Amino acid sequence: MATTTDPDTGPSTDADANAGDPTAEFRKNQSWLFDTTAGTYLRKIVVGFVSTVSLLYLLFPLYWMVVTALKSTQEIQQIPPTVFPENPSLEGFRLVIESSLETGGYAGVVENVFGVTISSAINVDVIGIILNSLKVSIGAGVIAVVLGTIASYVLSRREFRGKNALMSVLLASLMFPGTAIMVPEWELINTLDLYDTHLSLILIYGAMTSPFVVWLMKGFFDEFPDSIIEASRIDQCSSVETFWYVIVPMARNSLIASFIFAFLLAWNELVFALTLLDNQNYTVPPGLLTFVQGFNTQWNVVAAASIIVSLPVLLGLAYIQRYFVQGLTGGAIKG
Amino acid sequence: MTHLELDGVTKVFGDPEKDGVVAVDDLHIDVPDGDFLVLLGPSGCGKTTTLRMIGGLEEPTAGEVQFDGTVVNDVKARNRDVAMVFQDFALYPHMTVRENLGFGLKRENNDMTDGEIEDRVTEVAEMLEIEELLNNKPGQLSGGQQQRVALGRAIIREPRLFLFDEPLANLDAQLRKTMRTEIDELQSDVGITSAYVTHNQEEAMTIADKIAILNHGQLQQLGTPDAVFNEPANLFVAQFVGSPNMNLFDGTVGERGDAYRVEMDAASFDIPKRLVDTEFATTDVLVGFRPQDIFQGRGKKRGASGPSFDAEVRVIEPVGTEAVVHGDSNFGDITAKIGGFHGLTAGDELSLAIAPEHVYLFDARTEALLKGRLIAERADTQPPADGVEV
Structure with missing residues (x-):
């Protein structure tokens, strides 16, 4: 040729x-x-290596928490540290549960039923702080979802003057560090006579997370097909019926995602809770902090307490996470 | 069951005083009880807006929408008792087919018990052959099945009016034809007055009792499919209806005895006066022929001889027993739909001719119709008694 x-x-x-x-x-x-054989292996090795490193990076802190909870105080302070506990014990968990039972006022009940006398040096009621946190987080989640959804529905469906400015302000408020407005917030809460109440935290956390919910739900409503709403109008629904029978069920995933977001923020928030509450009303983050007592800190107890308070949230999230992912990534609407 | 009337209906989006966009302009349409009206027009001609105003999803800026003589402008969509099929079907994705069908009945202010609703759902599902799908969610259905559910949701309530907003646009070509027939059948069976929006002229011609052709929000013509095809009110309608597109050429017209003499660049021919109903107020005309009316061969056919010309074949597009042939003639480009194309190849010479009855003439300036396409038998046997309405 x-x-x-x-x-x-x-x-x-x-x-x-x-x-x-x-x-x-x-x-x-x-x-x-076609790929060459060498290329195939190279790709597998690189992918495997990167995955392993990221996995370690993500999971090591969790692993360390679990391991610490199972070690004795002496072993924790040992240098160099041990990667696997030499004498695993549940001492930390025992101390947390005992302190919880005693501080919660159940010591007498336990003594009568099990014949075990409890006397604890630590006075933190773990069950109590979990309940407090649940109360605050659920309250904040409900406020954020209700207010955020209604606001985003209007922002998405109606045109009015200043709409873009309003959206920008909401976005800016997310960028604002919460601690920057700590002093005015404190003044406000005092004026409202809400100091040392969980309601104060519910209101603040709800306000902190609503803007995010507005943005998340606005994305959902922007893509919500008009024709479905029109179909329900033609099917003789009033606006309220349309909202309740059509929009809310379709928005379920996004609503759940919004709720979880608000819930987690409230569950993890430390600074406001520490500032606005007294010891006996503490939520989880400041409650855990009371286990940390300078040089005397029993880290196995702290770790055990952390695990215990994480359990309810972990279980809840494991159940609900698929909605969370679907809600965040959108695509929940399929014709 | 409802006599639908649009009386001077106008819709302006934005501020009518300033730079509002006129979507629908002074529309007068009268649809007798049980008729199937098709609103036909290119994108953005206002046909969907018109339909939405009938359904109550848009408010007219001016004019009246009447159901059986009652003005319903201020009646909310949910109180108008109309049913609508949307282009994207708009099924409720979180409900099963059964719930989708029953939803309207449940929300309606009627005395139906759950059992009665269930019976009605089953009945409609059987009618549309979707009984097996009742427990599926819309996401699990194919396009055609979703379309059936959407239809079912419309007919289950036995509304006063059916509204269809391009219901077949999202289906593939094959399904479109089947569903078209089904919608037509269904509408004839239940006899409910319907309005149907489409931009597909073929769909409109096959399904309609009456076609309303819109352009730039204005009604161009309201008539039966036959009238729209044979006597288009103006050039726009003539070009929009019919496929392939009409051939159009410049020409002038003059009188010669008992015929009009049409002069074109490359040919001239006579049209007997008995074939023409209107007076010619102009000499400049546009001459149009439908590709279907062009036949091969020379000389006379059906009495008078029309224009004839030679064309060099450029492209042949076979469509079954016939072919659409694009060629160059001494008029310019020409499209013809002819049978007996099997011996043809590009570059061949063809002799083509048109009967004068089939020639369209339009006023070159106003684009109004001067002479429509006459159905041959009538034109041959008798001079037109009363004028062809234009």
């Missing part, structure tokens, strides 16, 4: 008889269609 070489492209190399014919070259060498 060297005869077909175009003179304009210069003299043919003649090294390969087919050099001038792309079709023949293509038939002969189809390697680009």
Whole structure:
């Protein structure tokens, strides 16, 4: 085929008889269609390595918490630290539960029923702080979801002056560090006579998370097909019926995602809770902090307490997480 | 069951005083009880807006929408007792087919018990052959099945009016034809007055009792499919209806004895006066032929001879027993739909001719129709008694 070489492209190399014919070259060498064996292995190794490193990076703190809870105080302070506990014990958990039972006022009940006398040096009621946190987090979640959804529905469906400005303000409020407004918030809460109440935290957390819910739900409503709402109007629904029978069920995933977001923020928030509550009303983050007592801190107790307070949230999230992912990524509407 | 009337209906989006967009302009349409009206027009001609105003999803800026003589402008969509099929079907994705069908009945202010609703759902599902799908969610259905559910949701309530907003646009070509027939059958069976929006002229021609052709929000013509095809009110209608598109050429017209003499760049021919009902107020005309009316061969056919010309075949598009042939003639580009194309190849010469009855003439300036396409038998046997309405 060297005869077909175009003179304009210069003299043919003649090294390969087919050099001038792309079709023949293509038939002969189809390697680009397939991966080489070496390439396949290389890709698998790189992917595997990166996954392993990220996994370790993500899971190591959790692992360390569990391991610490199972170690004795002495082993925790040992240098170099041990990766696997040498004498695993549940001492930390025992101390947390005992303190919880005693501080919660159940010591007498336990003594009568099990014949075990409880005397604890630590006075933190773990069950109590979990209940407090649940109360605050659920309250904040409900406020954020209700207010945020209604606001986002209006922002998405209606045109009015200042709408963009309003959306920008909501976004800006998410960027504002909460502690920057700590002093005015404190003044406000005092004026309302809400100091040391869980309601104060519910209101603040609800306000902190609503803007995010507005943005999340606005994305959902923006993509909500008009024709479905119109179909329900034609099907003789009033606006309220449309909202309740059509929009809310379709928005379920996004509503759940919004709720979880608000819930988790409230569950993890430390600074406001520490500032606005007294010891006996503490939620989980400041409650855990009371286990940390300078040089005397029993880290196995702290770790055990952390695990215990995480359990309710972990269980809840494990159940609900698929809605969370669907809600965040959208695509919940399929015709 | 309802006599639908649009009386001067106008819709302006935005501020009518300033830079509002006129979507629908002074529309007068009268649909007798049980008729199937198709609103036909290109994108953005206001046909969907018109339908939405009938359904109560948009409020007219001016004019009246009347059901059986009652003005319903201020009646909310949910109180109008209309049913609508949407282009994207708009099924409730979180409900099963059964719930989708029953939803309207449940919300309606009627005395039906759950059992009665269930019976009605089953009945409709059987009618549409979707009984097996009752427990599926819309997401699990194919396009055609979703379409049936959407139809079912409309007919289950036995509304005063059916409204269809391009219901077939999201289906594939094959299904579109089947569903078209089914919708037509269904509407004839239940006899409910319907309004149907489409931009597909073929769909409109096959399904309609009456077609309203809109352009830029204005009604161009309201008539039966036949009238719209044979006597289009103006050039726009003539070009929009019919496939392939009409051939159009410039020409002038003059009188010669008992015929009008049409002069074109490359040919001239006579049209007997008995074939023309209107007076010609102009000499500049546009001459149009439907590709279907062009036949092969020379000389006379059906009495008077029309224009004839030679064309060099450029492209042949076979469509079964016939072919659409694009060619160059001494008029310019020409499209013809002819049988017996099997010996043809590009570059061949064809002799083509048109009967004068089939020639359309339009006023070159106003684009109004001067002469429509006459159905041959009538034109041959008798001079037109009363004028063809334009």
